[in-house]
Amino acid sequence: MDVREMKHGEKVSLLGFGCMRFPLNMDGSICECEAEAMLDKAIAHGVNYIDTAYPYHNGDSEPFVGRVLKKYDRSSFYLATKLPMFKIETLDDAKRIFEEQLQRLDVDNVDFYLLHAMNKDTWEKAKALGVLEYLDDLKETGKIRNLGFSFHDEYEVFKEMIDARDWDFCQIQYNYIDRNVQAGDQGYALCAKKQIPMVIMEPVKGGNLAVLPEDIAEILKKKRPNDSISSWALRWVASHSNVRVILSGMSTMQQVEDNLHTFDQLEQLNEEEEQLIEKVANMILERTKNGCTACKYCMPCPFGIDIPGNFKIWNEYAKYSNKDATKKKLDAMAREARFDQCKKCGRCEGLCPQHIAIRDDLEQMKKDLAFFK
Ligand SMILES: NC(=O)c1ccc[n+]([C@@H]2O[C@H](COP(=O)([O-])OP(=O)(O)OC[C@H]3O[C@@H](n4cnc5c(N)ncnc54)[C@H](OP(=O)(O)O)[C@@H]3O)[C@@H](O)[C@H]2O)c1
Structure with missing residues (x-):
């Protein structure tokens, strides 16, 4: 297992275990037996960075992870969890949730603590409520060892957050398709320049x-x-030296074994492979149906259609041809929010900065996704 270093010298495994996608029972609860075996296997092969969060698996991920890790020496792994700013309205909420997390995880301290899924609004809220000062105090007392944030917004917001403080680390969505999405390549370069170690999700x-x-x-x-298709995506991320941990949210033992294999014998991408990935990324991106950037200028639709949500599903179907995943996403969407409910009023079209013919595209979606009833 490749090992890299965090800001204070922590030697972390390049492959980290993302605890958001454990295998599930029929009732949606974590399939604990299998998930424990997967964690044990990963740990036995050198994975020492475990990433969970307060809301994962409806709150069951933290206590489950705490129970599994109890059998290991506390100094043998690094535990990461996150403060859900999107659930917090007062400073007392933050304090209560942190204390609850220590109990759920059954630990005295958290090695890597993150403000969870930050965006412009939650960043403003964290500053206004004094959450950052509270987290600094937790660091001072050793209850958290490293403070960072995970991020889902535009690069400008990312830059503002990065420039605002001396963060110990940060976590972004990064892969060979999302180089210009959210923090993206620019965010990577900024952190590399400022020597802020990065943890990668998705x-x-x-x-x-x-x-x-x-x-x-x-x-x-x-x-x-002989290599899996996933291994290419993981190796692409691994080729970035300022990336210190790559979180994979593994949902089967087979995925754990495949990813361990990728990282056990990690080979840097050579120039030819980098070019191949660029070609593949372009081919995938060419199959994108429209240029919706989910800016949401078109929203709210007076009839409740989730315009960016539908276009995201459509674009992804065009790229990956994955009918099952597409059906799952549409099933999870409220009936009235779906593409086939458009009343064609056209209010949205004048508002779209990309000048997308929204009504025509929603109509085209009906044809392309005819398999969805
Ligand atoms: N802080 C945040 O805001 C935030 C947001 C997202 C994620 N995260 C964290 O980051 C972790 C990683 O993100 P992610 O779960 O989206 O990672 P990811 O590795 O991009 O996606 C995980 C999914 O990829 C597939 N996969 C992974 N390895 C595979 C393999 N070898 N072969 C075939 N399929 C494979 C599986 O899909 P199937 O299950 O469909 O088979 C798996 O569920 C999460 O688990 C979570 O801990 C944090």
């Missing part, structure tokens, strides 16, 4: 880069017939 784009259309997958398979 390296396989939540599974989207594990299954590619056949013609695209073929290009990668031809080059490395």
Whole structure:
């Protein structure tokens, strides 16, 4: 297992375990037996960075992870969890949740503590409520060892946050498709320049880069017939030296084994492989249906259609041809928010900065996703 260093000399495994995607029972609860075996396997093969969060698995991830880790020496692993700013309205909420997290995890301290899924609004809220001062106090007393944040907003907000403080680390979504999304390449370069170690989430784009259309997958398979498609995405992220941990949210033992294999024998991408990935990324991006950037200028739709949400699903279907994933996402959307409910009033079109013909595109979605009833 490749090992890299965090700000205060912590030697962390390059592959980290993301505890957001454990296998589930029929009732949606964590399939604890299998998930524990997966964690044990990863730890036995050198994974020492475990990332969970307050809301994962409806609050069950932290206590489960705490129970599993109890059998290991506390100094043998690094535990990361997050303060859900989106659930916090007062400073007392933050204090209560942190204390609850220590209890759930059954630990005295947290090695890597993050403000969770930060954006412009939650950043303003954290500053206004005095949450940052509270977290500084926790650091002072040793209850948290490193303070960082995970991020989901535009680069400008990311830069503002990075420039505001001397962070110990930060966590962004980064993969070979999302180089210009959220913090992206610019965010990576900024942190590299400022020597802020980075933890990466969604390296396989939540599974989207594990299954590619056949013609695209073929290009990668031809080059490395024995390697999984996911391994290319993981190796691409690993080729960035300021990335210190790559979190993979593994949901099966097979994925754990495959990813351990990738990191046990990690080979840097050579120049030819980098070019191949660029070609593959372009092929995927070319299959994007429209240029919706989810700026939400078109919202709210007077009839309740989730315009950016629908276009995201449509674009992803066009890229990855994954019918099951597409059906799952549409099923999770409220009926009235779906593309087939558009009343064609056209209010949205004058507001779209990308000048998207929204009504025509929603109509086209009906044809492309005819398999969805
Ligand atoms: N702080 C935040 O705001 C935030 C947000 C997102 C994630 N995170 C953290 O970051 C972690 C990583 O993000 P992520 O879970 O989106 O990571 P990811 O690795 O991009 O996606 C995980 C999914 O990729 C697929 N996968 C992974 N390895 C595979 C393999 N070898 N073969 C085939 N498929 C494979 C699986 O999809 P299937 O399950 O569909 O098979 C798995 O559930 C999360 O688990 C969580 O801990 C944090």
